[in-house]
Amino acid sequence: MKIIRAAFNDEEFYGILEGETVKRLIHAPYDSIEEDGRVYSTAEVRFLAPAEPSKIVAIGKNYRAHADEMGEGQPEEPLLFLKPSTSIVGNGDDVVYPEISHRLDYEGELGVVIGKKCHAVQPGHSSEVIFGYTCLNDITARDIQKAVSQWTRGKGFDTFCPIGPHIETEIDPTHAPIETRVNGVVRQHSTIDCMTHNIDKLVCYITECMTLLPGDVIATGTPEGIGSMQRGDIVEVEIGGIGVLKNRIV
Numbered sequence: 442m443k444i445i446r447a448a449f450n451d452e453e454f455y456g457i458l459e460g461e462t463v464k465r466l467i468h469a470p471y472d473s474i475e476e477d478g479r480v481y482s483t484a485e486v487r488f489l490a491p492a493e494p495s496k497i498v499a500i501g502k503n504y505r506a507h508a509d510e511m512g513e514g515q516p517e518e519p520l521l522f523l524k525p526s527t528s529i530v531g532n533g534d535d536v537v538y539p540e541i542s543h544r545l546d547y548e549g550e551l552g553v554v555i556g557k558k559c560h561a562v563q564p565g566h567s568s569e570v571i572f573g574y575t576c577l578n579d580i581t582a583r584d585i586q587k588a589v590s591q592w593t594r595g596k597g598f599d600t601f602c603p604i605g606p607h608i609e610t611e612i613d614p615t616h617a618p619i620e621t622r623v624n625g626v627v628r629q630h631s632t633i634d635c636m637t638h639n640i641d642k643l644v645c646y647i648t649e650c651m652t653l654l655p656g657d658v659i660a661t662g663t664p665e666g667i668g669s670m671q672r673g674d675i676v677e678v679e680i681g682g683i684g685v686l687k688n689r690i691v
Contacts, residue, residue: 490531503662532605549621552577631664
């Protein structure tokens with residue numbers, strides 16, 4: 442099932458995407474999925490970011506080949522950092538290149554969307570709290586990130602976390618291919634199972650120290666091939682079985 446957020450006549454709502462049809466839901470889909478009877482064509486609505494997280498918990502250097510290309514070593518445990526909710530934008534939205542940065546990088550990633558309030562999830566039970574999966578781009582002002590010892594400023598600008606185009610609830614992404622393209626040219630290509638710490642490990646590790654809420658997103662790390670973008674570039678993150686997230690840099 443493909444879950445979206447959309448706007449119609451300035452009303453924002455969650456819905457089910459079926460082909461060219463959007464079925465409106467009564468409320469957010471995490472507790473239950475209830476249609477309210479209204480149906481729209483995709484041409485009638487404006488699509489929004491498919492989740493409204495209270496926080497984005499991101500993982501650094503979670504693909505060994507990416508850690509190698511960064512030349513900073515592979516952490517033994519997941520390396521956590523946070524991106525603010527205000528960094529979220531949706532498919533088709535613009536990513537703003539900050540005037541104070543001189544290198545803006547793409548980082549295509551799998552986004553895990555949480556469906557239940559959870560703390561201290563035990564190994565093997567992460568599927569009980571995961572609602573679905575989406576494409577994510579962990580936009581990074583690399584020069585700002587490198588200038589300080591922590592990453593929040595370089596990764597926390599408004600528009601620095603595109604997600605979408607929807608949440609896919611009926612997929613096991615373990616072996617899915619992930620690809621990032623800039624202006625149609627492939628820059629990153631890998632598979633999700635190349636992650637050092639798998640999805641179950643990440644959910645358990647994160648919830649050892651913090652509570653995750655419905656709609657929160659885990660950015661699971663990026664494969665090798667990171668690189669810079671320029672204003673005017675079109676960047677696409679595609680994950681097999683989910684879809685394509687597409688944004689323009691302005």
